[in-house]
Amino acid sequence: MNETDHELFEAELRKLKPARPPADLMARLLEAPKGVEAGQPAGASGSRAVGSSHVSISMLLRWLAGAAAATALVSLLLAVWQHPRKDAQHAKAAPVSRRNVPEAEDIEIDRQLVGLFDTVAKLPNGEPVRFRCREWADEVVLRDAARGLVIERRTPRLEVVPVGAETF
Amino acid sequence: MDELPQQDDWQQWLDSHAPKFLLFARQQARCEADAQDLVQDAVVEACRRQLDGTPPPLALVFATIRRRAIDLARREDRRAGRELLAAESMPVAWFDTSVEQRERSQLIQDAMNRLPEIYRQVLTLKVWGGLTFGQIAEVTGVPANTAASRYRYGLVELRKLTGEVLA
Helix, strand or coil, rough: CCCHHHHHHHHHHHHCCCCCCHHHHHHHHCHHHHHHCCCCCCCCCCCCHHHHHHHHHHHHHHHHHHHHHHHHHHHHHHHHHHHHHHHHHHHHHHHHHHHHCCCEEEEEEEEEEEEEEEEEEECCCCCCEEEEEEEEEEEEEEEECCCEEEEEEEEEEEEEEEEEEEHC | CCCCCCHHHHHHHHHHHHHHHHHHHHCCCCHHHHHHHHHHHHHHHHHHHCCCCCCCCCHHHHHHHHHHHHHHCCCEEECCCCCCCCCCCCCCCCCCCCCCCHHHHHHHHHHHHHHHHHHHHHHHHHCCCCCCHHHHHHCCCCHHHHHHHHHHHHHHHHHHHHCCCCC
16 A cells, blocks of 8 residues: 555545434533533433443442441451450460469480391392391370379381491 | 533534544444443543633543543443343444445445454544544553554555455
């Protein structure tokens, strides 16, 4: 498309005139400045309620601002009211819970070697490998003489260390 | 608003420009009722911004139509598809034409409908809205050079879509 074609085509398009709006829309538009003076869109009762969307949005925003302020105030009051109650409940509850907790006078932590052996295995390529295995028993003993309480816990543990076959 | 435009001036201004606004709005809206509401709301809003009582600048009205159309489309996306389909099926002629020109105007309207929106907007604002590329840039929010190149591409595309009928 060269410049002349461009201009010719543009001229063809300009020959078409946009359609005149329907009479009822023109009538509403004629009233527009009066609507502005009155502080609301002219013909708000026009074709549809969409015409007053900015009014309803501003009303919604105003309503939301009020609701948010009221919610914040109520939350603040609740927080102030709940704070001393929680402290008092906590103070009451603390001794009760502390009464049930054992107070250890003596704690023993020990470990015993209960087994020691070596084992030999072969890798997929046939190379031998040696493992040195130690069986341990970890023990914790807790005593509370005031309550006549002894808690003893033993946990078995296996320790496996690979060592070279040549150390055999 | 300190002063209202004289009724005769206002009538004259509307006679000259309301058809352009409605043409632009029809391309932005999904149905005729929405398009008319867009024009009305945009004119009222633009008038409200004119503190000296003179009719608002064309670019301001076009920009307001575009902004409100975007807002409306977002709201309508939430509406039921059935309602939208019913609204979309209303055919409206975009141009005033004599009987001889009717076929040609329908051809252009169909081709405009098939153009990408970025081209259609610029073409409408330039050819029928009478705006400069600087004003089109304000309305569409793109640089003036971009608006100019979109206009050229748009003309070429429209020419392809209308075939050689208008040549």
